[in-house]
Amino acid sequence: MLNEFTQEPRIAYFSMEIAIRNEIPTYSGGLGVLAGDSVRSAADLELPLVAVSLASRAGYFHQEIDSQGRQVEHPDTWDPSRWATRLGAKIAVPIEGREVWIGGWLYLLKGHMNGQEPIILLDTDLEENRKEDREITHFLYGGDPTYRLKQEMVLGIGGVRMLHALGFEIRKYHLNEGHSALLGLELLRRYAYPSEEVRAGESPYDIPRVRGLCNFTTHTPVEAGHDQFPYDLVGRVLGEFIDPPTLRSLAGQDRLNMTRLALNLSEHINGVAQRHAEISRKMYPGYRVDAVTNGVHPFTWTDPAFRALYDRSMPGWCHEPGILVRVDQIPDGEIWEAHLRAKSQLVEKVRTLGGGTFDPALPILGFARRMTAYKRPDLLFSDLERLTSIARRHPFQLVLAGKAHPRDDGGKRFIEALHQHKRSLTGIIPIAYLPNYNMEIALAMVAGCDLWLNTPLRPLEASGTSGMKAAFNGVPSLSVLDGWWIEGCIEGVTGWAIGEAAESANGKDAASLYSKLEGIVLPLYHENRSGWIAVMKGAIGKNASYFNSHRMMRGYTTEAYLR
Numbered sequence: 001m002l003n004e005f006t007q008e009p010r011i012a013y014f015s016m017e018i019a020i021r022n023e024i025p026t027y028s029g030g031l032g033v034l035a036g037d038s039v040r041s042a043a044d045l046e047l048p049l050v051a052v053s054l055a056s057r058a059g060y061f062h063q064e065i066d067s068q069g070r071q072v073e074h075p076d077t078w079d080p081s082r083w084a085t086r087l088g089a090k091i092a093v094p095i096e097g098r099e100v101w102i103g104g105w106l107y108l109l110k111g112h113m114n115g116q117e118p119i120i121l122l123d124t125d126l127e128e129n130r131k132e133d134r135e136i137t138h139f140l141y142g143g144d145p146t147y148r149l150k151q152e153m154v155l156g157i158g159g160v161r162m163l164h165a166l167g168f169e170i171r172k173y174h175l176n177e178g179h180s181a182l183l184g185l186e187l188l189r190r191y192a193y194p195s196e197e198v199r200a201g202e203s204p205y206d207i208p209r210v211r212g213l214c215n216f217t218t219h220t221p222v223e224a225g226h227d228q229f230p231y232d233l234v235g236r237v238l239g240e241f242i243d244p245p246t247l248r249s250l251a252g253q254d255r256l257n258m259t260r261l262a263l264n265l266s267e268h269i270n271g272v273a274q275r276h277a278e279i280s281r282k283m284y285p286g287y288r289v290d291a292v293t294n295g296v297h298p299f300t301w302t303d304p305a306f307r308a309l310y311d312r313s314m315p316g317w318c319h320e321p322g323i324l325v326r327v328d329q330i331p332d333g334e335i336w337e338a339h340l341r342a343k344s345q346l347v348e349k350v351r352t353l354g355g356g357t358f359d360p361a362l363p364i365l366g367f368a369r370r371m372t373a374y375k376r377p378d379l380l381f382s383d384l385e386r387l388t389s390i391a392r393r394h395p396f397q398l399v400l401a402g403k404a405h406p407r408d409d410g411g412k413r414f415i416e417a418l419h420q421h422k423r424s425l426t427g428i429i430p431i432a433y434l435p436n437y438n439m440e441i442a443l444a445m446v447a448g449c450d451l452w453l454n455t456p457l458r459p460l461e462a463s464g465t466s467g468m469k470a471a472f473n474g475v476p477s478l479s480v481l482d483g484w485w486i487e488g489c490i491e492g493v494t495g496w497a498i499g500e501a502a503e504s505a506n507g508k509d510a511a512s513l514y515s516k517l518e519g520i521v522l523p524l525y526h527e528n529r530s531g532w533i534a535v536m537k538g539a540i541g542k543n544a545s546y547f548n549s550h551r552m553m554r555g556y557t558t559e560a561y562l563r
């Protein structure tokens, strides 16, 4: 079953979550979608890669919104046997001093061109294991720190052992965020010096060799966002997996910090946008941190109406999205017609999901992302009077979506607050909150809106990717200058900035958002259609052509994989 993939050395791409397809709920948000897009691009480019993740049989969660506008969480259980093939191999990892058996599933990701990539989904739900161990790979980001450490052992240590058992030869290990950093410990054990060659006081491991094998992509511009485990917990769960002084020197003296471990065991380290790399360099003095700016998968994130238009006028765009720079040759009417088709699909989706009747003749603003404080989902509603007066003069509609992490009470309060705003603006601004944000709703929204809003607190949005998806559908962004938008924004050409410069104070963002909407963006939409379509073309020709995952994976290949 795997023979065709074990003939040549591959890049092993490790990620705690991976958005394989909408029906498989093994992802929570941006990190997983990025992982999925990376593998989809690798397939299109026919890069030899194998992805490793967890089966997450109970998914992240299914979001329901109750009549009060509160999030209700349900398990999102899926059956791997429907989509994937059980692997022949099983391996064991010592957890809390007992052997925990790990099996897994092979999902074959088929590109829409010729390529395909194997994805290994690790699974501890085996008869050999006791009940609590069978649940280790059930809940994505569920449970307490002990549960999380066990998951990360399965991913990192189990992942390397499984690849080995399946006969893969690995050229490089790519750690998509720090969750998989324990794989470095398993590699250290594999590349330990024979004990008679180790002199007193020297490391018994060939650390440079392991470093040469690992690439680390960091995604979090705040220290608090990194997994850290107290050493007493580590001692209990992981035991003495490698010698303790080496572990502390690599992973931190006080606690096992997964990011530190990944930094110390990776030759190539990168942030996910230029600004994010700069910030990471300040956070981790002494490490070389490059930038490989994120991108999104062209075919996956382009609405069928735009796919057909691009196929006709810029054939080959799916393999070489750089060709989208030629978008200016497409007549305005064809761009607008494709947009209206995507928009009517969204209007239909809003209606069927109970969000009311939207008018396709009026602009739709979209905002969908994880509901959490730094994304500021309520920025648009900071001054309801101002917002009302803008909407009276330049009518618009609003579609919202997003999940809050089950333990993020602040995030959940945003969802309730947005529903309160929705009620209080009844008759002034039609607002719909689509429940259970997932890949399918994301595509409908990024393609069917007219304008994509993004309002994070600087500098906390490492990259952001939904605005790139919007660009593939000719939907410009109105966004705070953070993450990718610092590179993507040409004012009035590809979209618009909220706040004057990337360095400016966050406090003035609401005022800037209102004045851009009122003075520039909405009047352009209502009064100057060809001027609006020029910006749509700017988003396609100058953003989608570059902020795509083919360019990103070619970047990883030349900057990291082939080094």
Ligand SMILES: *Cc1c(COP(=O)(O)O)cnc(C)c1O
Residues within 6 Å of the ligand: 028, 029, 030, 031, 033, 368, 369, 370, 437, 438, 439, 442, 443, 463, 464, 465, 466, 467, 469
């Ligand atoms: C693209 C995507 C995200 C990430 O969007 P950001 O702009 O990075 O916040 C999250 N969830 C889903 C379902 C997505 O498709």
